[in-house]
Amino acid sequence: MEGISKETLLRLPTYLRTLKELREEGEEYVSSTVIANRLNLSPIQVRKDIAGVSSTAGKPKTGFNVNELIEDMSEFLGFNDSSQAIIVGVGQLGKALMGYGNFKNYGVEIVAGFDTNTEIDFAEENGKPVYNINKLSNIVHRLGVHIGIITVPKENAQEVCDLLIKAGIRAIWNFAPVNLKVPDNIAIKNEDMAASLAVLSKRLSEILKNE
Amino acid sequence: MEGISKETLLRLPTYLRTLKELREEGEEYVSSTVIANRLNLSPIQVRKDIAGVSSTAGKPKTGFNVNELIEDMSEFLGFNDSSQAIIVGVGQLGKALMGYGNFKNYGVEIVAGFDTNTEIDFAEENGKPVYNINKLSNIVHRLGVHIGIITVPKENAQEVCDLLIKAGIRAIWNFAPVNLKVPDNIAIKNEDMAASLAVLSKRLSEILKNE
Numbered sequence: 001m002e003g004i005s006k007e008t009l010l011r012l013p014t015y016l017r018t019l020k021e022l023r024e025e026g027e028e029y030v031s032s033t034v035i036a037n038r039l040n041l042s043p044i045q046v047r048k049d050i051a052g053v054s055s056t057a058g059k060p061k062t063g064f065n066v067n068e069l070i071e072d073m074s075e076f077l078g079f080n081d082s083s084q085a086i087i088v089g090v091g092q093l094g095k096a097l098m099g100y101g102n103f104k105n106y107g108v109e110i111v112a113g114f115d116t117n118t119e120i121d122f123a124e125e126n127g128k129p130v131y132n133i134n135k136l137s138n139i140v141h142r143l144g145v146h147i148g149i150i151t152v153p154k155e156n157a158q159e160v161c162d163l164l165i166k167a168g169i170r171a172i173w174n175f176a177p178v179n180l181k182v183p184d185n186i187a188i189k190n191e192d193m194a195a196s197l198a199v200l201s202k203r204l205s206e207i208l209k210n211e
Numbered sequence: 212m213e214g215i216s217k218e219t220l221l222r223l224p225t226y227l228r229t230l231k232e233l234r235e236e237g238e239e240y241v242s243s244t245v246i247a248n249r250l251n252l253s254p255i256q257v258r259k260d261i262a263g264v265s266s267t268a269g270k271p272k273t274g275f276n277v278n279e280l281i282e283d284m285s286e287f288l289g290f291n292d293s294s295q296a297i298i299v300g301v302g303q304l305g306k307a308l309m310g311y312g313n314f315k316n317y318g319v320e321i322v323a324g325f326d327t328n329t330e331i332d333f334a335e336e337n338g339k340p341v342y343n344i345n346k347l348s349n350i351v352h353r354l355g356v357h358i359g360i361i362t363v364p365k366e367n368a369q370e371v372c373d374l375l376i377k378a379g380i381r382a383i384w385n386f387a388p389v390n391l392k393v394p395d396n397i398a399i400k401n402e403d404m405a406a407s408l409a410v411l412s413k414r415l416s417e418i419l420k421n422e
Contacts, residue, residue, distance in 0.1 A: 013406030092307035106409040171415035187414040195224030198317040204382035
């Protein structure tokens with residue numbers, strides 16, 4: 001179970017979401033084919049991924065027990081233990097992420113925001129506290145938070161990243177369009193929104209070309 | 212050049228960004244090793260990816276011509292021809308995307324927003340028009356836009372998706388945490404923010420466990 005690929009890991013939260021949808025629809029059992037169809041994957045891929053994280057055996061006629069699969073995947077992904085996160089840069093994107101309720105379902109909760117706006121000493125956004133950046137180190141230590149989200153302009157992103165690591169942050173989710181340098185013992189995920197849109201735009205141009 | 216993998220395609224915008232950074236720093240030539248180091252990739256991977264989209268030959272001592280590579284990659288990705296996009300759901304995330312200046316660098320421009328708020332007939336957000344959703348079909352046809360971005364609650368996402376396709380949209384970038392059903396001739400990219408954060412959280416738990 002330890003050696004699953006990054007690709008499988010990326011698919012797991014999507015399986016989990018699909019399984020929860022199925023449970024809401026009243027399904028107690030589900031086949032790999034049903035999951036595969038909902039996600040445009042092959043049933044073989046789905047069965048392989050499930051086998052990597054769950055010892056639940058699918059029965060030939062009824063399929064997998066939905067509740068057992070949900071339980072095993074949540075356990076594997078660590079979603080049963082909630083992790084806290086803080087966010088630096090409370091602009092439009094920062095506000096959007098602070099207000100995004102769905103993270104909770106995946107075991108992560110954004111507990112506070114920080115901004116460089118020196119006029120603000122304390123504010124509130126989506127019911128969560130926003131502090132001046134100079135309080136970062138104190139509050140990260142006090143709360144024991146390990147995840148930091150960066151939504152500042154790219155010019156300030158590396159500086160903020162260094163500050164987060166110094167304060168004790170061990171995992172960084174970066175939305176600034178810049179390659180941040182971090183030590184090996186820090187987990188980092190770069191979210192390049194523009195690149196993502198660009199890939200879609202490229203696919204579109206291929207579709208239009210083939211018509 | 213046609214048959215590059217999805218993984219390579221996903222890396223290309225990042226190469227392009229890095230090459231533009233290098234050009235801003237005054238570099239005229241760059242080696243695959245320098246690019247690889249900035250992006251935590253192997254030089255072999257970088258050389259292979261470049262060979263897939265550019266006929267520019269790297270010289271043994273000086274490396275690749277930065278301008279030529281930028282030109283070839285932009286051409287391949289279609290970034291020289293700007294694509295227009297519209298966005299449905301002008302809440303916090305919608306506003307954040309409308310205000311995100313970086314899409315332009317990747318050949319995509321969000322030209323208008325739509326919202327179901329029936330009290331609004333016309334508004335403005337980040338200097339761009341926001342229309343009532345009932346104007347969607349008219350305006351998509353008039354502008355000839357092919358890309359639609361969905362930032363509505365998941366309950367409304369499929370309905371909006373169907374509406375977009377009916378209006379002539381051919382590529383959909385979906386931020387609602389739900390699996391949208393689209394015909395085969397429509398390009399779709401699901402952006403599951405919570406899943407992305409969950410993967411980071413999982414990596415963090417592995418780092419902390421190994422200490």
